[in-house]
Amino acid sequence: MTTPLTQGDISAEIADEREAYAKRVADGAPVENHPSRGYAPYRSSVLRHPKQPLVAVNGDPEAVELTGPAFGVTDITAFDHDLTRQHHGEPLGERIKVTGRILDREGRAVRGQLIEIWQANASGRYAHQRDDHPAPLDPNFTGVGRTLTGTDGEYEFVTIKPGAYPWRNHVNAWRPAHIHFSLFGTAFTQRLVTQMYFPGDPLFAYDPILQSVTDESARARLVAAYDHDLSTPEWSLGYRWDIVLDGPAATWIEEGR
Amino acid sequence: MSLAPTPSQTVGPFYGYALPFAKGGDIAPTGHPDTVTVHGYVYDGAGLPIPDAIVEVWQPAPDGSRTGAPGSLRRDPVKGEIIGRDGVAFTGFGRIATDADGHYVIRTLPPGGAPYLSLIVFARGLLHHLYTRAYLPELTDPTADPLLASLSPERRDTLLATPDTGSAPGVLRFDIRLQYDGVHEETVFLAFD
Ligand SMILES: [Fe+3]
Numbered sequence: 001m002t003t004p005l006t007q008g009d010i011s012a013e014i015a016d017e018r019e020a021y022a023k024r025v026a027d028g029a030p031v032e033n034h035p036s037r038g039y040a041p042y043r044s045s046v047l048r049h050p051k052q053p054l055v056a057v058n059g060d061p062e063a064v065e066l067t068g069p070a071f072g073v074t075d076i077t078a079f080d081h082d083l084t085r086q087h088h089g090e091p092l093g094e095r096i097k098v099t100g101r102i103l104d105r106e107g108r109a110v111r112g113q114l115i116e117i118w119q120a121n122a123s124g125r126y127a128h129q130r131d132d133h134p135a136p137l138d139p140n141f142t143g144v145g146r147t148l149t150g151t152d153g154e155y156e157f158v159t160i161k162p163g164a165y166p167w168r169n170h171v172n173a174w175r176p177a178h179i180h181f182s183l184f185g186t187a188f189t190q191r192l193v194t195q196m197y198f199p200g201d202p203l204f205a206y207d208p209i210l211q212s213v214t215d216e217s218a219r220a221r222l223v224a225a226y227d228h229d230l231s232t233p234e235w236s237l238g239y240r241w242d243i244v245l246d247g248p249a250a251t252w253i254e255e256g257r
Numbered sequence: 258m259s260l261a262p263t264p265s266q267t268v269g270p271f272y273g274y275a276l277p278f279a280k281g282g283d284i285a286p287t288g289h290p291d292t293v294t295v296h297g298y299v300y301d302g303a304g305l306p307i308p309d310a311i312v313e314v315w316q317p318a319p320d321g322s323r324t325g326a327p328g329s330l331r332r333d334p335v336k337g338e339i340i341g342r343d344g345v346a347f348t349g350f351g352r353i354a355t356d357a358d359g360h361y362v363i364r365t366l367p368p369g370g371a372p373y374l375s376l377i378v379f380a381r382g383l384l385h386h387l388y389t390r391a392y393l394p395e396l397t398d399p400t401a402d403p404l405l406a407s408l409s410p411e412r413r414d415t416l417l418a419t420p421d422t423g424s425a426p427g428v429l430r431f432d433i434r435l436q437y438d439g440v441h442e443e444t445v446f447l448a449f450d
Contacts, residue, residue, distance in 0.1 A: 045267075065447075
């Protein structure tokens with residue numbers, strides 16, 4: 001029988017990964033904005049990442065991936081962005097508004113594109129058959145939202161703050177509260193699936209999924225800002241989270257060149 | 258201007274109410290005679306199928322247009338449920354969650370002006386999605402395509418969909434292997450900068 005993996009084991013690995021990254025950067029390696037797919041402290045990654053280097057498809061203006069799918073009003077309904085109004089009753093929990101802008105790395109607004117979110121309820125339980133965390137389900141909360149970005153790339157969701165939840169990466173592993181985001185840019189190369197975190201969460205340091213982003217400033221970009229001006233009196237608290245999509249796009253189409 | 262990008266995070270295991278949608282792999286208009294079926298399994302480094310992966314597909318329309326069209330996730334305006342495509346418009350986009358066997362199926366029309374379907378793989382355990390391409394044999398000249406020509410034959414073969422022996426014509430097999438399992442070559446995954 002193998003010894004159960006403790007938080008101490010995982011935290012030591014997280015520290016080692018961070019040290020190795022700091023040394024790479026000090027030696028002149030580029031900043032890493034995304035997690036390494038082979039980040040071992042997240043144990044599920046071990047058999048699920050390629051070991052061969054990715055093959056670069058650069059400078060091919062004909063690459064299909066430089067364009068991407070389109071979404072429109074038929075893909076969305078009016079209630080999709082408000083996760084608190086999708087059932088007959090009100091969900092339990094702390095009502096929040098999450099808003100921000102989607103830009104590409106050139107700083108251009110991503111307009112009219114689809115954002116999808118999903119999250120646990122206030123107790124840290126997903127409305128999913130395979131979530132067996134013994135926390136209550138909320139009959140008034142599915143935890144799924146969609147919206148299209150506006151002309152300035154802006155989006156807004158109304159939801160409740162998700163709870164932290166346990167998982168089985170190691171003994172006593174807990175995910176910090178987070179909302180899963182799925183985003184499309186103007187090109188398939190800009191596709192992004194990520195997670196938004198809440199400021200000041202005491203679980204950050206223990207979580208190998210957040211810590212898989214070894215660069216400190218990159219990691220900070222996954223954390224929303226509490227914005228008191230977005231809080232609505234007697235109603236909800238407000239968070240701002242701006243998102244920058246990586247990857248090139250076929251701008252000659254958009255600009256009609 | 259160059260902004261620092263927002264990092265990727267894994268899709269995790271609980272996307273089920275959010276991402277998959279009805280007829281997500283049925284990109285071809287209903288009953289279209291030119292329909293090709295591309296199907297396969299997503300495998301991990303132990304050679305085991307991955308039952309909680311998501312495959313997305315993007316491709317040009319048969320006429321070569323690359324603008325796509327809305328309507329992949331069309332909604333029932335009364336109940337709000339996703340009813341999927343209208344069976345006529347070609348949106349160019351598909352999304353399929355692998356089933357309990359790690360299997361996915363795409364039914365589509367051959368892309369115009371490009372010999373491949375562009376694929377993205379997401380999965381629990383995968384911290385950043387992966388791009389690959391399923392090249393369709395009838396459209397592909399492996400020596401002329403710059404990407405295929407740059408690869409060794411073993412690596413190149415991982416990008417070629419193959420006629421599925423024993424199946425009807427127009428049925429192609431394309432397995433995706435996230436990692437070398439000791440026997441089978443790891444699929445070629447792509448980077449765009
Ligand atoms: Fe989660």
